[in-house]
Amino acid sequence: MAMLEAKNLHVYYGVIQALKGISFEVNQGEVIALIGANGAGKTTTLHTLTGLLPAKQGHIIFEGKDITKVPAHKIVKMGIAHVPEGRRVFSQLSVYENLMMGAFTRKDKGEIAESLANVYKRFPRLEERKTQRAGTLSGGEQQMLAMGRALMSRPRIILMDEPSMGLSPIFVNEIFDIIKEVSESGTTVLLVEQNAKKALAIADRAYVLETGEISLEGRAEELLHNEAVQKAYLGE
Amino acid sequence: MSFLSYMINGISLGSVYAIIALGYTMVYGIAKMLNFAHGDVIMVGGYAALTMLLNANASPLAAVLVSIVVCTVLGITIEAVAYRPLRAAASPLAVLITAIGVSYLLQNVVLLIFGSNPKNFQSVIPVPDLKLAGGALMITGETIVTIISCIVIMTVLTLFINRTRTGQAMQAVSEDKGAAQLMGINVNQTIALTFAIGSGLAAVAGVLLCSSYPSLSPYTGSMPGIKAFVAAVFGGIGSIPGAMIGGILLGVIEILAKAYISSQLADAIVFAVLIVVLLVKPTGLLGKQIQEKV
Numbered sequence A: 001m002a003m004l005e006a007k008n009l010h011v012y013y014g015v016i017q018a019l020k021g022i023s024f025e026v027n028q029g030e031v032i033a034l035i036g037a038n039g040a041g042k043t044t045t046l047h048t049l050t051g052l053l054p055a056k057q058g059h060i061i062f063e064g065k066d067i068t069k070v071p072a073h074k075i076v077k078m079g080i081a082h083v084p085e086g087r088r089v090f091s092q093l094s095v096y097e098n099l100m101m102g103a104f105t106r107k108d109k110g111e112i113a114e115s116l117a118n119v120y121k122r123f124p125r126l127e128e129r130k131t132q133r134a135g136t137l138s139g140g141e142q143q144m145l146a147m148g149r150a151l152m153s154r155p156r157i158i159l160m161d162e163p164s165m166g167l168s169p170i171f172v173n174e175i176f177d178i179i180k181e182v183s184e185s186g187t188t189v190l191l192v193e194q195n196a197k198k199a200l201a202i203a204d205r206a207y208v209l210e211t212g213e214i215s216l217e218g219r220a221e222e223l224l225h226n227e228a229v230q231k232a233y234l235g236e
Numbered sequence B: 001m002s003f004l005s006y007m008i009n010g011i012s013l014g015s016v017y018a019i020i021a022l023g024y025t026m027v028y029g030i031a032k033m034l035n036f037a038h039g040d041v042i043m044v045g046g047y048a049a050l051t052m053l054l055n056a057n058a059s060p061l062a063a064v065l066v067s068i069v070v071c072t073v074l075g076i077t078i079e080a081v082a083y084r085p086l087r088a089a090a091s092p093l094a095v096l097i098t099a100i101g102v103s104y105l106l107q108n109v110v111l112l113i114f115g116s117n118p119k120n121f122q123s124v125i126p127v128p129d130l131k132l133a134g135g136a137l138m139i140t141g142e143t144i145v146t147i148i149s150c151i152v153i154m155t156v157l158t159l160f161i162n163r164t165r166t167g168q169a170m171q172a173v174s175e176d177k178g179a180a181q182l183m184g185i186n187v188n189q190t191i192a193l194t195f196a197i198g199s200g201l202a203a204v205a206g207v208l209l210c211s212s213y214p215s216l217s218p219y220t221g222s223m224p225g226i227k228a229f230v231a232a233v234f235g236g237i238g239s240i241p242g243a244m245i246g247g248i249l250l251g252v253i254e255i256l257a258k259a260y261i262s263s264q265l266a267d268a269i270v271f272a273v274l275i276v277v278l279l280v281k282p283t284g285l286l287g288k289q290i291q292e293k294v
Helices: A043-050 A071-076 A095-102 A107-123 A124-128 A139-151 A168-182 A198-201 A222-224 A227-233 B001-030 B037-055 B060-086 B093-115 B141-163 B165-175 B177-182 B185-213 B223-233 B240-260 B268-281
Strands: A004-015 A015-028 A032-036 A057-062 A080-083 A155-162 A190-191 A205-210 A212-218 B130-132 B137-139
Touching: A004 A043, A015 A032, A015 A043, A015 A057, A015 A212, A032 A168, A032 A198, A043 A080, A043 A155, A043 A190, A043 B240, A057 A222, A071 B137, A071 B177, A080 A139, A095 A107, A095 A139, A095 B165, A107 A124, A107 A139, A124 A139, A139 A155, A139 A168, A155 B130, A155 B177, A168 A190, A168 A198, A198 A222, A198 A227, A205 A222, A205 B060, A212 A222, A222 A227, B001 B037, B001 B137, B001 B141, B001 B165, B001 B185, B001 B240, B037 B093, B037 B185, B037 B223, B060 B093, B060 B185, B093 B137, B093 B223, B141 B165, B141 B185, B141 B240, B165 B177, B177 B185, B185 B223, B223 B268, B240 B268
Parallel strands: A032 A190, A032 A205, A080 A155, A155 A190
Antiparallel strands: A004 A015, A004 A057, A205 A212, B130 B137
């Protein structure tokens, strides 16, 4: 059974249909890439999964439970963390306070401290800057903070929306290394990316979204060598 | 010596403005709306305390507590009934107009129940007046209690916002509702809590105001409400220390203008100062710079 499953999702912004019945599944331990052009519906898909947008039709099943109607603030406690597009760190709060917001739904202080230590180990830069306001960090550091914040909820699956967007090439490589590490440490990953080449390189399987529909799906390696994908998304 | 006593009166009046302005600024910071009914909540607080004192023979402390409870419940109810359904509305004007409607509703309901005649409010503050410098400088008990209340409220609120989980959640919601939800924060609950705190503070302000200026009518809340709004904008709306500084400056300016220039022009001078401040610094004295990093 799939860990997270989207079944025939239809999502509208007012009268405009953003998702036209998409279905996909993510299995435990996989890295799944969702690629596609701007406006294809990638971010909409993630927002629907975590309840920020309502689905007009269709279902979302997580670990056997229908979570389609679960409000956004109850999703994270179920084990789904979402790193939103544009990081969206709380710029007025310190790095440390942002990380603690990530653990908002958790109660056990000892376990939270343990997660914090793990996040600092993975992102030493965040520890160096823990008292700094998040708004003063560079884009790459904010991305790390957004990821660290998501990890603080100890998710079983982490959804990442364009983590490499707007970052310098060095940071892009670093971010993808971290995604790989997160996956290797046992967290399932659903990755939305415009950088299709990088995304396909670390993904197990991938779905290609085109104007609200899934046009292609398969093993990441195969898609990497697919002629249509190469033409449209890999710039070859 | 008279200057000193004007200053003290100004700080005292300003402290009331500051307490009211906190309600405006917190609600604005978190719900991004101007709650124009906030001033009328103060008035309801005044009537609640008065009713307790006159009809239930309650002790001053009990009257204040009941007033706080009444206003807190009122604030939560207004938010849930009038504002929450409009939060997703296309135009932010919808909720602003509703707030003005709620303001008139509160005034008229109180008018129906208590009539339009101003009521005499007995000061609930049992603190004796303080005479300094051989009687040349007198500080009333009301002034002392008002200033102390303002300091206490400000300190507790700042600690609450910065040191508690719930306070941090409020800051998170104020910055980014979507991201806050992804952290597991219940946005509606957080906004309701903000209204509860703001309205509870309005009750305190109402009782303090009526104790210093002991006349209560259904329209008592509107002018202090508007002035506190000015104070909040003056200090930088959304900023808690800003509300404090804005309120106190406004009170001092108002009293000094009344004393040295003209008591009729005092309000005009207050608003003129606001215009000048906004021309020079559109975000207010402590307003946050809007900065975004891509």
